[in-house]
Amino acid sequence: MISIDIEKKLKAYKGQQVLRVRQQFPTGSITKIYGPSGAGKTTLLKTIAGFNNPEKGKIVVNSITWFDADAKINLPPQKRMCGFVFQDYALFPNMNVLQHLEYATQDRLWINRLMVIGKLEPFADHKPEYLSGGQQQRLAILRALATKPKILLMDEPFSALDPEIKSTLIAELREIFEELKTTVLIVTHNPQELDGITDRELKIK
Amino acid sequence: MDLTPIFLTLKLSAMTTLLLLVVGLPLAWWLSRGRSLFKMVLEAIITMPLVLPPSVLGFYLLLAFSPQHGIGKWLQDVFNVQFVFSFKGLVLASIIYSMPFMIGPIKSALQQLPVSLSQASYSLGKTRWQTFIKVLLPNIKPPLFTAIVLTFAHTLGEFGVVLMIGGNIPGVTRVASIAVYDSVEQMDYHTANIYSLILFAITFVLVIGVFVFNKYRLKSPLE
Numbered sequence: 001m002i003s004i005d006i007e008k009k010l011k012a013y014k015g016q017q018v019l020r021v022r023q024q025f026p027t028g029s030i031t032k033i034y035g036p037s038g039a040g041k042t043t044l045l046k047t048i049a050g051f052n053n054p055e056k057g058k059i060v061v062n063s064i065t066w067f068d069a070d071a072k073i074n075l076p077p078q079k080r081m082c083g084f085v086f087q088d089y090a091l092f093p094n095m096n097v098l099q100h101l102e103y104a105t106q107d108r109l110w111i112n113r114l115m116v117i118g119k120l121e122p123f124a125d126h127k128p129e130y131l132s133g134g135q136q137q138r139l140a141i142l143r144a145l146a147t148k149p150k151i152l153l154m155d156e157p158f159s160a161l162d163p164e165i166k167s168t169l170i171a172e173l174r175e176i177f178e179e180l181k182t183t184v185l186i187v188t189h190n191p192q193e194l195d196g197i198t199d200r201e202l203k204i205k
Numbered sequence: 206m207d208l209t210p211i212f213l214t215l216k217l218s219a220m221t222t223l224l225l226l227v228v229g230l231p232l233a234w235w236l237s238r239g240r241s242l243f244k245m246v247l248e249a250i251i252t253m254p255l256v257l258p259p260s261v262l263g264f265y266l267l268l269a270f271s272p273q274h275g276i277g278k279w280l281q282d283v284f285n286v287q288f289v290f291s292f293k294g295l296v297l298a299s300i301i302y303s304m305p306f307m308i309g310p311i312k313s314a315l316q317q318l319p320v321s322l323s324q325a326s327y328s329l330g331k332t333r334w335q336t337f338i339k340v341l342l343p344n345i346k347p348p349l350f351t352a353i354v355l356t357f358a359h360t361l362g363e364f365g366v367v368l369m370i371g372g373n374i375p376g377v378t379r380v381a382s383i384a385v386y387d388s389v390e391q392m393d394y395h396t397a398n399i400y401s402l403i404l405f406a407i408t409f410v411l412v413i414g415v416f417v418f419n420k421y422r423l424k425s426p427l428e
Contacts (some may be wrong), residue, residue, distance in 0.1 A: 045355035077327035084328040090321035
């Protein structure tokens with residue numbers, strides 16, 4: 001269970017905008033997060049992962065306090081170990097597909113399975129610049145799953161995938177989420193694309 | 206023909222570059238992360254040798270490391286080390302003088318890497334150091350190479366700083382650039398010409414090397 005009650009100032013050209021989120025995400029739930037551009041969807045994911053800090057509030061995950069502004073508790077991202085799919089993929093230009101996964105885990109069987117799910121076996125020795133946009137996005141998803149995270153934060157994770165690949169990939173991912181009992185938060189600007197995948201939703205205004 | 210000044214120059218450049226790499230990498234990395242007044246002042250100090258006359262820098266180093274007082278006296282008394290008019294002094298002065306050439310390119314290359322690269326690595330449980338070695342450093346190879354070569358080449362061409370702190374002691378502090386000046390002073394244009402040509406050739410090859418390396422990197426197919 002993720003329990004969030006935070007307030008964070010957002011960077012804006014005009015005036016001050018504040019992101020306020022008070023929400024609970026049960027273990028194993030899959031939530032879609034949507035709302036207008038600049039509302040703070042990405043900021044929310046990055047705050048949970050520990051890449052930035054809210055000014056006020058608390059983040060508690062499975063009864064462990066990750067962040068508490070009053071008690072000055074702030075677990076570093078390395079200890080939170082959320083799987084994170086970045087909107088810009090954030091792939092490592094110096095590593096090929098296989099090396100990305102090997103950097104994250106030493107579990108060979110798991111790596112092999114992920115490669116099959118992402119249909120990336122033929123490209124194992126390719127570096128990101130020699131992958132198509134869709135392949136890059138799949139690699140970003142696989143890398144985030146490599147550590148078998150308990151929490152997976154995905155920022156527009158399916159935007160570059162064609163419909164056919166998307167639906168088979170999503171079916172495979174659901175199996176994995178169930179297996180790992182992963183709590184998943186998916187940011188999207190197109191909520192319909194996630195119909196039937198997610199069981200909860202959060203609109204950020 | 207005495208080639209000692211050339212060898213001395215190459216030795217000085219190699220040692221300066223190596224030591225600056227060891228000091229410069231972590232320093233550039235630290236400077237590239239976040240901003241503070243202290244970092245800004247430190248960066249300004251590191252950049253000063255770019256704009257300051259080398260003789261001014263050499264003069265202050267001479268004062269600072271003079272064995273008669275201050276740090277120089279302390280180093281002499283406690284460690285029995287003398288920087289003035291010694292090869293060690295040349296290395297120290299060169300490190301300070303060439304520092305902006307090592308730090309500048311590395312720092313700006315690190316700053317240009319998307320912050321999400323580090324964040325992705327942290328989210329995989331990797332420490333800052335692991336991230337630096339495995340993710341950041343391999344992705345700034347061309348600017349790193351440029352920084353190394355520029356530092357080496359810049360040290361080859363030092364004159365004012367080296368003359369102020371090292372003087373002109375044959376076999377100890379008389380590097381090629383000083384040997385050129387010394388030869389001209391003695392109207393020995395032939396020797397000056399040979400030293401100059403060798404220096405010109407080495408630096409030209411180095412600079413060409415940087416251009417070729419960077420061009421090759423851009424066009425490289427599957428590495």
